[in-house]
Amino acid sequence: MADQIQRMQEQVLQARSEGRKLNILGGGSKAFMGRNADPAAGTLSLAEHTGVVEYHPVELVLTVRAGTPLTEIEAVLAEHGQCLHFEPPHISETSTIGGTLACNLSGPSRPWAGSVRDQVLGVRLLNGKGEHLRFGGQVMKNVAGYDVSRLQAGAMGTLGAITEISLKVMPRPAATTTLVREMAMDEVVDYTNRRAAEPKPITGACWVDGRVYLRLAGARSAVEATADKWGGDVVADGDTFWRQVQDLQLGFFDDQNTPLWRFSVGSTANMPALDGPWMIDWIGSQRWYRGEASISDLEPLARAAGGQVSLFRGGDRNGEVMHSQPEALKTIQRRVKNSFDPDGIFNPGRLYSWL
Amino acid sequence: MKTEAKASKAMLAEQFRSFIDPEFVITDDETLKPYECDGLAMYREMPMMVVLPDTVAHVQRVMRICHEHGVPVVARGAGTGLCAGAMPHKEGVVLSLAKFNRILEIDPVGRTARLQPGVRNLAISEEAAQHGLYYGPDPSSQIACTIGGNVAENSGGVHCLKYGLTVHNILSVDIITAEGDRVTVGSDGLDGCGMDLLALLTGSEGLLGVVTEVKVKLLPKPEVAQVIMAGFDSIEKAGDAVGAVISHGIIPGGLEMMDGHAILAADDFCGAGYPRDAKALLLCEVDGTEEEVHEHITEAEGVFRKLGATSIRTSQSEEERALLWKGRKSAFPAVGRISPDYYCMDGTIPRRHLARVLLEMETMSEQFGLRVANVFHAGDGNLHPLILFDANVPGEFDRAEAFGSAILELCVAVGGCITGEHGVGVEKIRQMAVQFNDEELQQFHDVKAAFDPTGILNPGKGVPTLKFCQEYRSIEHKQHKHEQADAAHG
Numbered sequence: 001m002a003d004q005i006q007r008m009q010e011q012v013l014q015a016r017s018e019g020r021k022l023n024i025l026g027g028g029s030k031a032f033m034g035r036n037a038d039p040a041a042g043t044l045s046l047a048e049h050t051g052v053v054e055y056h057p058v059e060l061v062l063t064v065r066a067g068t069p070l071t072e073i074e075a076v077l078a079e080h081g082q083c084l085h086f087e088p089p090h091i092s093e094t095s096t097i098g099g100t101l102a103c104n105l106s107g108p109s110r111p112w113a114g115s116v117r118d119q120v121l122g123v124r125l126l127n128g129k130g131e132h133l134r135f136g137g138q139v140m141k142n143v144a145g146y147d148v149s150r151l152q153a154g155a156m157g158t159l160g161a162i163t164e165i166s167l168k169v170m171p172r173p174a175a176t177t178t179l180v181r182e183m184a185m186d187e188v189v190d191y192t193n194r195r196a197a198e199p200k201p202i203t204g205a206c207w208v209d210g211r212v213y214l215r216l217a218g219a220r221s222a223v224e225a226t227a228d229k230w231g232g233d234v235v236a237d238g239d240t241f242w243r244q245v246q247d248l249q250l251g252f253f254d255d256q257n258t259p260l261w262r263f264s265v266g267s268t269a270n271m272p273a274l275d276g277p278w279m280i281d282w283i284g285s286q287r288w289y290r291g292e293a294s295i296s297d298l299e300p301l302a303r304a305a306g307g308q309v310s311l312f313r314g315g316d317r318n319g320e321v322m323h324s325q326p327e328a329l330k331t332i333q334r335r336v337k338n339s340f341d342p343d344g345i346f347n348p349g350r351l352y353s354w355l
Numbered sequence: 356m357k358t359e360a361k362a363s364k365a366m367l368a369e370q371f372r373s374f375i376d377p378e379f380v381i382t383d384d385e386t387l388k389p390y391e392c393d394g395l396a397m398y399r400e401m402p403m404m405v406v407l408p409d410t411v412a413h414v415q416r417v418m419r420i421c422h423e424h425g426v427p428v429v430a431r432g433a434g435t436g437l438c439a440g441a442m443p444h445k446e447g448v449v450l451s452l453a454k455f456n457r458i459l460e461i462d463p464v465g466r467t468a469r470l471q472p473g474v475r476n477l478a479i480s481e482e483a484a485q486h487g488l489y490y491g492p493d494p495s496s497q498i499a500c501t502i503g504g505n506v507a508e509n510s511g512g513v514h515c516l517k518y519g520l521t522v523h524n525i526l527s528v529d530i531i532t533a534e535g536d537r538v539t540v541g542s543d544g545l546d547g548c549g550m551d552l553l554a555l556l557t558g559s560e561g562l563l564g565v566v567t568e569v570k571v572k573l574l575p576k577p578e579v580a581q582v583i584m585a586g587f588d589s590i591e592k593a594g595d596a597v598g599a600v601i602s603h604g605i606i607p608g609g610l611e612m613m614d615g616h617a618i619l620a621a622d623d624f625c626g627a628g629y630p631r632d633a634k635a636l637l638l639c640e641v642d643g644t645e646e647e648v649h650e651h652i653t654e655a656e657g658v659f660r661k662l663g664a665t666s667i668r669t670s671q672s673e674e675e676r677a678l679l680w681k682g683r684k685s686a687f688p689a690v691g692r693i694s695p696d697y698y699c700m701d702g703t704i705p706r707r708h709l710a711r712v713l714l715e716m717e718t719m720s721e722q723f724g725l726r727v728a729n730v731f732h733a734g735d736g737n738l739h740p741l742i743l744f745d746a747n748v749p750g751e752f753d754r755a756e757a758f759g760s761a762i763l764e765l766c767v768a769v770g771g772c773i774t775g776e777h778g779v780g781v782e783k784i785r786q787m788a789v790q791f792n793d794e795e796l797q798q799f800h801d802v803k804a805a806f807d808p809t810g811i812l813n814p815g816k817g818v819p820t821l822k823f824c825q826e827y828r829s830i831e832h833k834q835h836k837h838e839q840a841d842a843a844h845g
Contacts, residue, residue: 056705057602058598058602058706058707059598059705059707059736060601061705080602081604104546106546111545114519114523115545117546117551118522127798133795133798134791137703137771138705139703139705139735139736139737139770139775140734140735141515141703141732141735141736141776142772142774142775143558143774143775143776143778144773144774144779144783144791145779145790145791145817146558146563146799146802146803147522147555147557147558147559148798150522150551151550151554151555152551153551153554154546154548154549154550154551171601171602171603171604171605171606172604173604190464193464194464196575197463197466197486197487197488197575199487199575199577199644200575201644218643218647219644219646219651220650221646221649221650222643222646222647225644225645225646263544264542264545264546264547264548265544266467266543266544267465267466267543285544285545286544286545286546305543306542306543306544307542307543308542308544308547308548322548322549323547325548325549326539328532328534328538329538329540332532332552332805333550333552335804335805335806335808336555336802336805337550338805339798339801339802339805340801351549
């Protein structure tokens with residue numbers, strides 16, 4: 001547990017004066033994401049910048065250094081019956097909260113609990129000028145200044161190094177039950193959307209290997225009554241299943257040789273069944289596909305489904321791996337990048353080749 | 356008549372009238388008058404002109420023309436905002452989105468609604484109700500305020516703790532940029548690629564783009580909602596009760612607190628049957644399935660009783676629930692009845708400092724010689740002190756403003772912020788210098804420039820110039836601030 005700000009600040013200023021680049025690194029578990037890191041760049045490590053800065057269970061607010069591993073945070077929260085209810089994926093035991101926010105990764109509860117981005121209340125950020133800035137705060141409602149904190153979600157470190165994060169945390173549900181039934185892929189989207197439109201305590205809806213899993217969580221009486229009403233088989237060890245979904249550890253994710261694509265689309269969208277295995281999560285809003293393809297071939301499918309596609313793992317990571325941006329947004333994002341990191345020090349080309 | 360405008364008024368009006376119905380290019384003082392302020396009427400400015408286009412293509416043309424001539428543009432919805440964020444610029448154009456009031460599409464299965472920016476907040480839930488759905492954020496102005504304005508301010512309401520703010524409930528927005536480009540930010544998917552510009556736009560107070568369409572998420576209407584009204588003989592006990600309920604694992608749909616002054620005013624106003632001798636009142640609403648609500652209501656009642664509630668009443672019918680809420684919802688007009696004018700503040704604090712902040716506020720109330728009543732979104736720490744004053748008494752508004760300013764600085768001193776949901780606008784631009792340092796403010800200016808290089812969108816709002824801040828943080832002022840910080844931490 002240590003505060004590494006001064007060391008990091010010096011490193012940024014030195015890189016700036018020497019015209020060098022820096023790759024930001026936390027636990028290193030998500031090194032496979034984004035485009036390939038610039039091999040010539042140095043490393044700005046946040047792995048030692050760890051520890052809970054402040055935690056007030058009664059306020060539902062946690063402030064933590066960005067290099068803190070998720071497991072450490074969850075252990076602290078569990079002592080008070082609380083959790084990160086966006087269910088961050090533990091890609092490995094070293095996954096940190098900073099990396100989770102930079103990549104905007106959330107688990108199966110995402111459509112109901114919101115994403116990591118949704119739970120962020122404030123950040124401290126080391127920008128490309130070596131300035132250590134504070135945005136947002138430690139309160140639930142705060143509209144002073146632009147929402148620079150949530151802007152970091154998915155920016156993959158291109159705007160600077162997130163050094164500290166304040167998050168909303170939530171109580172763990174009192175009871176959980178998982179229901180499963182066999183279902184063909186072309187029926188599942190309609191089925192899960194209709195379930196999600198009912199005012200019931202649903203917090204998971206995932207289809208994989210020909211089965212649809214629904215998770216109910218909340219007050220015990222409500223979970224039991226809904227399970228009776230909806231029917232289906234109760235999964236004996238449902239928590240393990242959702243944990244595997246959350247951490248991308250299901251058998252579906254085992255094959256690491258074939259490119260893994262992530263579609264973020266409208267929950268009810270019909271998509272053509274491309275050859276290869278699919279997994280449908282988030283009521284239909286997040287669809288995983290594994291197969292050889294090029295991003296330019298898949299983009300029109302994603303667009304027709306109201307959303308976007310990215311190459312999550314494997315494949316060609318020297319080319320673009322994220323859905324393309326319209327020209328006007330490209331211009332704005334370049335300028336935004338420039339406003340935080342005028343010398344282009346941080347994570348060059350990691351998000352897009354042009355950033 | 357302004358003669359120093361960057362482009363002549365007549366020339367601009369002529370250009371706009373070539374594609375907008377001339378009746379809706381307003382240039383005469385009498386018709387311009389209603390646009391001189393928003394919901395915060397203490398701040399007024401007459402605009403050069405108001406335009407009310409009715410197609411997105413026309414909005415785009417307005418933006419292109421203004422960009423070309425460097426003319427300031429202030430976008431405006433219903434004008435219900437409370438920070439003078441929609442106050443006109445004297446050399447600028449007010450771009451009213453009032454004509455964009457259509458609900459374009461509701462998808463009952465996918466639970467989304469596609470809206471023009473001038474659709475009223477409440478109209479969304481009214482239209483979605485036939486499908487058993489509603490839109491989450493419910494600012495108190497929801498009968499009049501528009502979704503475009505909600506995006507600009509990141510509006511909240513009484514249900515934020517459980518259901519989130521505007522930023523949590525929208526999927527995408529279409530904007531016209533300062534340079535006149537039309538783009539969609541966000542998508543039908545939940546988490547897209549690239550920087551989260553949607554988050555940046557939400558709450559940006561019209562400084563980064565003009566919203567021309569919004570896609571929102573809809574939620575299934577809870578089966579049941581019940582509210583517990585609990586009176587306490589001290590603010591401190593009520594504050595502890597809020598924390599205790601949440602620690603118990605219950606996230607109420609709404610959790611509101613009122614102090615003694617607000618209780619009396621509200622009860623006089625609408626006869627809600629509030630405990631008139633209580634020093635603090637909690638309204639704790641639990642919603643969900645029947646089983647869940649039953650379970651949580653029983654638990655919450657137990658918690659309140661244990662923490663010394665002097666009275667507890669739980670709604671047994673929809674009518675009773677509505678009555679208990681009526682007092683809270685009419686708290687502002689109720690306070691308006693006991694004072695000629697009131698000034699509503701909007702700080703947020705960590706809840707654990709509630710008692711300290713309210714106590715300090717009482718001391719300030721004596722110092723400034725003005726009464727203050729408090730209503731409080733207790734669940735998420737958002738305070739709404741209502742400072743009572745009489746605008747007809749010379750100097751009283753200035754005192755009210757100074758009092759308000761001191762309250763906001765106190766909020767920052769205890770780790771909170773100067774605005775939870777009303778926005779900065781013109782009103783709180785000075786206090787931005789208290790919450791942020793020069794480097795942070797400069798970063799905001801640089802972000803603004805990324806969207807609006809020539810600075811035509813709502814100039815002079817939201818983020819103060821650094822020169823202004825240095826003046827505000829003058830030695831005398833600093834002294835005042837330190838005294839307060841000492842008091843707050845003492």
